[in-house]
Amino acid sequence: MQQIINFLYKNSIFLLFLLLLGISLTFTIQSHSYHRSRAVTSANAVSGYVYEQINNVESYFSLREQNDALAYENARLQSLLYNTQDTANRPPVNIDAAFTDYKVIQSKVIANAYSRQENYFTIKSGYKAGVRKDMGVVSSLGVVGYIEQTSANYSTVISVLNTKFRLGAKIKKNNHFGTLTWNGKNTGYAQLRDVPRLATVNIGDTIVTGAESTIFPENIPIGTIHKVYQDKVTNYFTLDVRLFNDMTSLNYVYIVENKHRDEIIQLQEATTPAPK
């Protein structure tokens, strides 16, 4: 007993070192596993508050760009409005809230990261505003990510620029599906994998979200095809997609809630037998 205590006392620094190293390595390994959420995130009151203050100051410097972006979006929406036929004669259609599929929450990015392999950004809405895990996040230009974790007033979002990001997407023209991922290299481009060989792909074609996604509505723009590769192993196409969004400067975003997501997932889980 005496010897054990002596040993512990003599090596107390080393043991403390091992303990702390163990804790931090556990966090690290946990964060890299695909199915587990991270233990330490910036979705908490302290870092959320700090980032919000920084963002409050910083947003003054981009007011002009924000105005331009809003004016541009207004112009686009107005052109949609004017080009719809006979809107004045049509009786107003009131869709009851219970029948709509998607709900949209407006929010703002307060901290953004894009220099690593696994990038997350923080937004200024949490579960108090109705934000939940696995809701889609889009900007006026297209998909930017989905919610990972929420606190009362803030949430962290898995960015498109995260090697863990997966999204079912398709080529708009011919509806061929693939999986959108990021290879961790260039912040302007994501990769659409596993596109079947029989799909005709042309450089410049638009990529949009697919119908099988339970997170995003269908046909939200993602980007355009920039380059086409053929996977040597599987013989599927891999496409470099030039993103519509500049992921290095995000500001106002919209959170999209699919009201039927739980129902769809429940149904899918009930149908497929649980893996053993």
Added chain:
Amino acid sequence: MNSTVLVNILRFIGLLALQVVVFNRLNMFGYLNPYPYILFIMLFPVNGNRAALLVSAFLLGLCVDMFADTSGPHAAASVVLAYLRRPFFKLTFGISFEYQTIKINDRLSPERFSFILICIVAHHLILYLLEAFDLGLIFSTLLTTLYSTIFTFIISIIIIYLIKPAKE
């Protein structure tokens, strides 16, 4: 509470704030950030309490992790650096480092330069290896480590010159 403890607490908060508000947001060439917060570990008193150093290094790393949304690697790298500080001292200042009162921010001699450089290399190597967590990316990880080390080194030297106290 004596002045050394107070200075170190202020240094902890100051370097953390500087890291979060300024250096985490630089993104030079799209991906490079310096991490001068490890100056806290390097400038910790040579004969100070080692347990206190380990725990505070862990907390500092964890705080940086929280703000940078990285979850883990900064804490791990900081703890390792805090533990390896003594061997690094021995390596650069010779075996008798304990009997002299070394202050790294006294005057920048070659020994101090090499000590700072070794510390930064060790910290950044562990940091980037854990952050990438993929041996397939080893080459780009090493390259990022190299660039980032140079960046952090320059910033650290500048900070040491700037905060070098007139009387301490």
